[in-house]
Amino acid sequence: MSDFNVIGKNVEKKDGIPKVTGKALFARDISFEGMLYAKILRSKVAHAILKNIDTSKAEKLPGVVCVLTSKDIPGKNRVGIIIKDEPVLVEDKIRRFGDALAVVAAETEEIAEEALDLIEVDYQELPVITTIDEALKEGSLKIHGDTNILENKSLIKGDVDEAFKKCDVIVEKTYKTNYFAHMFIEPEAGVAKYENGILTIWASTQNPHFDRGEVARMLGLSQSKVRVVQAVTGGGFGGKLDISTQCFVGLVTYHIKRPVKLVYTREESMEVSSKRHPHVMKYKTGADKNGKILAMEAEFLQDSGAYASYGPAVVTRGMVHATGPYEIPNIRIKTTMVYTNNPMAGAFRGFGVPQVSIAHEQQMDLLAEKLNMSPYDIRIKNALRVGSYTSTMQKLEGSVGIVETLEKAKEKAEEVIFNNNKDLECIKKRGVGIGCMWYGIGNTGLPNPASAFLEVHKDCSVTVLAGCADIGQGSNTVMCQIVSETLGLDYEDVNIVSADTGSTPDGGATSASRQTYISGNACKKAAEMAKETLLKIAEELLNVDKSEIILKNKKAYSNKDENNSITIQKILNNCAAKGIMVLGCGYFNPDTTSLDAETMQGIPFATYAFATHFIEVEVNTYTGEIKVLKIVAAHDVGKAINRRMVEGQIEGGCLMGMGLGILEDLKVENAKMKTLNFSNYLIYTAKDTPEIYPIIVESEEKTGPFGAKGVGEPALIPVAPAILNAVYNATGVRFTEVPLTLEKVVEKLNY
């Protein structure tokens, strides 16, 4: 495992230079001759019957080329990742602030903007449902169909009632989380163009193949006639999984056959993109006197807002992970997710797990305190191990590094945190907290494939075609490393074309920390097909069985005699002389299973990533300010394909997790979002970075490419719970709601 050439190395990021030199083209940088500009008329009420839209005045404004409404949609006017419940353009019912009512396309952006004011909308307002309680109330107005319940699920393992009877200690608490916004630095943008019978859309997206399907369906076109190209994407974090500008620019160009661009304003992006689901989580956890957890019970209430988006996936993932990375024999969890007229919630780095981790990690500390154990010991005692059964009775067979992350994090914390002399003003208090997490990699509950093609050129260079969208996380780099290692060719000579539905096969969404594992495996399979061709020739030339042959450093050699070698260039020359092409094609899909409908028992994920954070905070008890001083972050990623990028993910995740724990305060009043920009929705920036000590733990996952799992979301998850535990450690006050805003902290510390 250690003898890799490229895997685990800090090779140059494929998109590094274009980005730091400003050459990378984001969707808003793409322009074409004769291009129009689009703007969207959006609802200024949260719930209403749409009676009429009169576009005639707007159409007459000089420079306006068209004003399109739902009537202009030739195909299906419904989009949605899991449930197709969201209209592209409202035809009958407005369900939230910001619902799209009409698209204007004009010669300039200013004219398009001006035209919006000339559109007359006739609607009849309905009562607005802003809370889960109201949504569930008998006789409440229904937002979709005949119930406001989007999901209602139970997870049942063992006999929780019996088990609680045997517990020596039980802790119960209710935790709450708010909305959070992704605040990707680039608002949604898309450009469409029609050429040679193909509608091409360049968009800021995490999900180009899904987008293609949605646009094709909306326009009644076949998927091969719609091409979605992921433009360089300035972050997504789950917020660019739902479709946004793509349908609007597609619709305009479909009708007008001219290129068109649509760039959301920050406020528009904020209002209509999905948010992290607010959760109410009622927890009850019991252990015996030795600290062994015997039972847990939980009830989750979640607000999906006006549309389903990824809601059902958040429900499932949150429930499966509700235990934290601990083996608990008896579990009962009930979740209800509802529709309201609130902002739409959806995918956001972690899919519900950051929420439940805030609960389960505080439960651990509460139990430890009652048992007079250390937070560390209770975690070690209950941590999942090889052979453990998870919440869904999945037996863990392979890569289970939670104990190792605990041990390594503690060791590092002892070095960099605990030996720290504290000489503080009396109003400042410091404390240390632990946060652990596990995170399923490779969804198996739904089909989850990705694919790749590749060609080895005659000069030892390679072109890879993979659907996988690199949104900055570095998947292009990882895929090239995997291909390079598999073929024994130079990383610099491997080029990837990614996330262009016109030329790359489906890679699925860049979500759920799946691409290294899923697309990585697909690229590896494609490379192995090409490798097989090379080995067949090498076998003849080296006169040894191909099972003995190693491809490395652009050479093929026998593993029994390294001197019996030949350059891969010579193998390729031999192929070329025989007219043999060195091609690869592969896809990977972890075996699709389905969970038991009643109990959710089964295998929801192919494997799991694990992590432990030790975080030191300083609380200013006077101002309420919480400062994160140090984070030790140990992550079991299976295998780090690129160590620097894994560390980068951990560092980024830490800042986003700090925002979730402390700073990011999204305000919704009467279903209307009030914090629509960086001026009132604050996020941590590079200047706020504490000392972060990333630790990479590599518990090899046999089904992963070179042993890799994933790290994108795990990096964020343990941060907020560790902060909450650290604040308690510092102040003796336990907070059950995030974020820990100044007001909240001051109020609670002083009363």
Added chain:
Amino acid sequence: MSDFNVIGKNVEKKDGIPKVTGKALFARDISFEGMLYAKILRSKVAHAILKNIDTSKAEKLPGVVCVLTSKDIPGKNRVGIIIKDEPVLVEDKIRRFGDALAVVAAETEEIAEEALDLIEVDYQELPVITTIDEALKEGSLKIHGDTNILENKSLIKGDVDEAFKKCDVIVEKTYKTNYFAHMFIEPEAGVAKYENGILTIWASTQNPHFDRGEVARMLGLSQSKVRVVQAVTGGGFGGKLDISTQCFVGLVTYHIKRPVKLVYTREESMEVSSKRHPHVMKYKTGADKNGKILAMEAEFLQDSGAYASYGPAVVTRGMVHATGPYEIPNIRIKTTMVYTNNPMAGAFRGFGVPQVSIAHEQQMDLLAEKLNMSPYDIRIKNALRVGSYTSTMQKLEGSVGIVETLEKAKEKAEEVIFNNNKDLECIKKRGVGIGCMWYGIGNTGLPNPASAFLEVHKDCSVTVLAGCADIGQGSNTVMCQIVSETLGLDYEDVNIVSADTGSTPDGGATSASRQTYISGNACKKAAEMAKETLLKIAEELLNVDKSEIILKNKKAYSNKDENNSITIQKILNNCAAKGIMVLGCGYFNPDTTSLDAETMQGIPFATYAFATHFIEVEVNTYTGEIKVLKIVAAHDVGKAINRRMVEGQIEGGCLMGMGLGILEDLKVENAKMKTLNFSNYLIYTAKDTPEIYPIIVESEEKTGPFGAKGVGEPALIPVAPAILNAVYNATGVRFTEVPLTLEKVVEKLNY
């Protein structure tokens, strides 16, 4: 065979609408912000030692961005399809008029043009070699290395000397052909751009993957870092197989990192693009008294001009095909191809076969006359049949339709030509001639692969990625037909991306009428891999063995019970639910063999196309004008994938063949081409089209996709010889040189 859905149908050409509506983007239509314009300084002498190039004055001209010479080439300064003997920019020796000496890149095309005049070139002229004789003369100056002989080959079958002794009749004659120009309607053009570490070149080309290799080699880059995209290409006919603008724009952008465009003027294109090789062909053919040909001997002298280009391939093909489509047991052919300082000759629709057909078809008529047989009967008697041995002792096993083309063409000619009452002025004479041809499809003498990837999308549509360049001949349409038929899906839903080295695997050159056969087979194989996936699911769903299952009309059904069926959409839904992706990847290479070095015996081609043309001409004996009145053109194409496109190829080939026979008169004086534009190099246009009766003969080729062979070049080949025979039939005067210009005809008829 008759039961196809898409094969053999006149489906809409994929590039039809964009072309007729003017939307198609040729390379000169492509522009980028900040784009420079390049111009090439070219030699105004034919042979010289280059001593110095002083670019300093040119560089100082405002608006000039760079002036590059051979010193600025970081990699190898040599290009060439078969032999790398041509400098991108001359570093030491000028070998022809038009050799490239320097590239200027400037802010405007005008400035670039102006700068050319400011470059000072110091050279020492050398004697100019303008004839084959001079080139071969002992002690002659050598253009490359130590000999002016580029190729010197013999083809020997049987014992020709003994065989001639047994002949009752022998005919001997020497035939000559001139240079001919392709006159593709779009001159060479290329645009380069550097982005994200990738140098992309859009070019008018028949050979994008070759171009990529040449540019990469010249710049010392790996092939994966250079992307060549075939822009919509306005014809090629072999003239865009050699590299042209690609290296120049690549070199500028490599250094300057700004986009650059280079469009050749018509005169520049004419001067530097390859021309048809002038041939001198000395023929001797003998037959017994029954008309059975027993022996032929031939000696060919060919002028390659200053560089090799496709010369060696023209030598081989010409020799193999020198017999015409007849079985001749004893053969001796000797060919010498030389370098001169004349314009470079190279690939041109037919690769030497149009030249030899002018000889062998007149030899047939001469023999017939001596034997008092009809031209038709002698052809039927000697025509190749299944089981015949070709000139290289290749036994013909499968598809040999020459007799059928003779029969069908005669039948049609009797209907439309021979029953024609002729009531002419006395100065006008009419006659009918026959031209036959055979043409090897699928070179096996060299590796000859092409490849394709494809993905079947979830909605029954398909994207095909194939390297194959469509230069107007319709390969994109053909590939989509083949994929559509193989998968039983709708042609309209199959989209192809072609000839983009950044996203399509190598398809080889669009030359030698190979793409339907070679890339067609590659696409079929890729489709069959995807089909296999569909069949595996269909097998389960229909509960029959997959060998029984037919995919057609978007359905899968049992060949034993058509009612036991399921839609392909349902199969795809089933795949999607299981995470199964329907991908295809395939390449095809006809078994590479090599001919015997001494005798050229062996298997040079996978299969052969055949054709017979009956042509009626009217000769104005006073003005010398030859008017082609009617052409009956029967072509054995194996299987017409698209009948209308095959007919289009035949019609286009007839006009180009008429040009070769009669009109196109390229003048070279002292190694300098004098006819540089449409004003003095005339070609036939649509208005000159005679009555053409295309007849499609389908002698199924088992190794071809759905039985197909090829038709691109065959369409041209029989035209000139049939005209020459028809002129003899009309006037009693035999011409042995083409073209039959007015002067030549008047002179010969009147003396």
